[in-house]
Amino acid sequence: MAKALAIKILAVAGVFFALWFGSPPVSSIVASAVVAVALALLLWGVFDVNSSLWAPTFWRAQGKQAIALTFDDGPDEQFTPRVLEILAREKVQAAFFVVGARASAKPELLRAIVAAGHIVGNHSNSHAWNINFALHGRLRREITACSEAVKAAIGRMPALYRAPFGFKNPALGDVLAEQGLACVGWQVRGFDALGGTPEGIARRLVLKAKAGGILLLHDGAGLQGTSDRSATLAALPMIIEGLRARGFEFKRLDDLLEKPAYL
Numbered sequence: 107m108a109k110a111l112a113i114k115i116l117a118v119a120g121v122f123f124a125l126w127f128g129s130p131p132v133s134s135i136v137a138s139a140v141v142a143v144a145l146a147l148l149l150w151g152v153f154d155v156n157s158s159l160w161a162p163t164f165w166r167a168q169g170k171q172a173i174a175l176t177f178d179d180g181p182d183e184q185f186t187p188r189v190l191e192i193l194a195r196e197k198v199q200a201a202f203f204v205v206g207a208r209a210s211a212k213p214e215l216l217r218a219i220v221a222a223g224h225i226v227g228n229h230s231n232s233h234a235w236n237i238n239f240a241l242h243g244r245l246r247r248e249i250t251a252c253s254e255a256v257k258a259a260i261g262r263m264p265a266l267y268r269a270p271f272g273f274k275n276p277a278l279g280d281v282l283a284e285q286g287l288a289c290v291g292w293q294v295r296g297f298d299a300l301g302g303t304p305e306g307i308a309r310r311l312v313l314k315a316k317a318g319g320i321l322l323l324h325d326g327a328g329l330q331g332t333s334d335r336s337a338t339l340a341a342l343p344m345i346i347e348g349l350r351a352r353g354f355e356f357k358r359l360d361d362l363l364e365k366p367a368y369l
Contacts, residue, residue: 155272156291161279165291167318167362172355174319174362175200175345176292178229178268179299179326181208181215185335189325190222192339196346199223201359201367202325203268203290206231206252213259220260225360225367227266228252228287233329238273245281253285262368266290266359270329288365293319296341299331304340311341312348320359321345 156165175193180186180202193200202219204226209216216226230237231251237244249267257263267287269278274289282289294314296307311321323342327333346356360367 153273155269156293157274160274160276161282161289163274163289163291164363164365165320166293166316167364170318170357170362171353172318172357172362173293173315173321173349174357174359175321175323176203176227176268176290176359177201177323177325178203179208179233179324179329179331180204181212181219182326182335183212183215185327185339186215186325187218188339189342190218190224192342193224194222196343198346198356199225199358201225201227201266201290203227203229203266204252204256205229205233205326205329206248206255208326209252209255209259213255216256216259223358225266225358226256226260226264227268227290227359227367228256228264229268230270231255233270235271235330238269238271238278239275240277242277242281245277246284249281249285249287253287265366265369286369288363290320290359290363292322295322296324296338296345298335298338298341299324299329301332301334302337304337304344307337307341308344308348311345312352315349315352315354317354318362320362 156163175198177189177200181204202224204216219226228249230248232248237248253263265287267282268290272291293316294311296311298307315321323338324331324335327335
């Protein structure tokens with residue numbers, strides 16, 4: 107919250123000095139510009155998924171000819187096991203950012219994820235869209251509940267967090283720092299939560315992926331997205347083949363970032 111407060115104080119001070127010491131109409135123009143810049147900075151911190159203004163956010167590992175696959179919104183009893191089958195066949199390890207309420211309902215799926223060599227991250231407890239605009243109390247409850255659901259299932263607390271929709275606010279940065287969690291964004295997403303064809307999903311990731319990039323797909327259905335992940339399942343082998351053809355190596359997220367997966 108300190109950064110947000112500092113921006114607001116500087117904006118108020120700028121407006122005051124512009125209006126007090128300036129002469130109309132220039133003073134009004136300068137004051138308006140100060141307000142616009144401050145507002146743009148605050149909104150950039152919220153809506154840019156890879157902005158580190160409110161919380162240090164990791165979305166790409168520079169200097170590595172490798173990429174990491176990540177999956178959001180699970181565990182899903184229909185689609186998560188099928189994603190695991192494909193990853194096992196292709197010998198790729200991934201990260202699964204799970205929703206706490208779903209993890210509590212299907213802890214055996216989290217155990218299957220870890221048994222297959224993948225890692226589990228925190229994706230909030232409810233995935234409600236409005237938690238991105240909540241204050242400390244609600245964010246703390248959301249993140250803590252998800253971490254506890256993960257621990258109940260696999261015996262370990264996640265160290266990596268991804269915000270629903272990637273949005274962040276000043277309170278989130280405070281809560282993540284309190285709990286020792288690192289925030290993870292993405293370099294390119296498949297937009298598979300919104301539907302699309304397997305070919306379209308695969309093409310987007312294969313063409314747009316960059317060295318060191320973190321790639322986002324979804325194994326969980328619903329949660330403000332479509333209810334079918336069949337296109338993701340069909341696209342996944344094409345994505346893996348296409349990225350390997352480009353010379354990329356697949357690394358598990360914690361290995362790519364050189365950060366621990368668990369606390």
